[in-house]
Amino acid sequence: MNIIRSISSWNAGRIEKKINEMKDIGNCPDCKGNGFITTIASYYTPSFDLLYDCPGCNGTGQYSEWEMQQNPM
Numbered sequence: 001m002n003i004i005r006s007i008s009s010w011n012a013g014r015i016e017k018k019i020n021e022m023k024d025i026g027n028c029p030d031c032k033g034n035g036f037i038t039t040i041a042s043y044y045t046p047s048f049d050l051l052y053d054c055p056g057c058n059g060t061g062q063y064s065e066w067e068m069q070q071n072p073m
Helices: 002-025 063-070
Strands: none
Touching: 002 063
């Protein structure tokens, strides 16, 4: 049980570090500032129909928009 707790703690720290790094540069942590999310099929099919707007930042790629989506008022 202790190993599961330590892995969970490590993962939470890793996610928090990524969010802080993206906050410093002003990019959305979900799409890394691209504004879109790719699917696995988009790597095999040269079609742009498989690119979707990032739901975390509404396609803007900005950290401020992502933060507002995380904490709706």
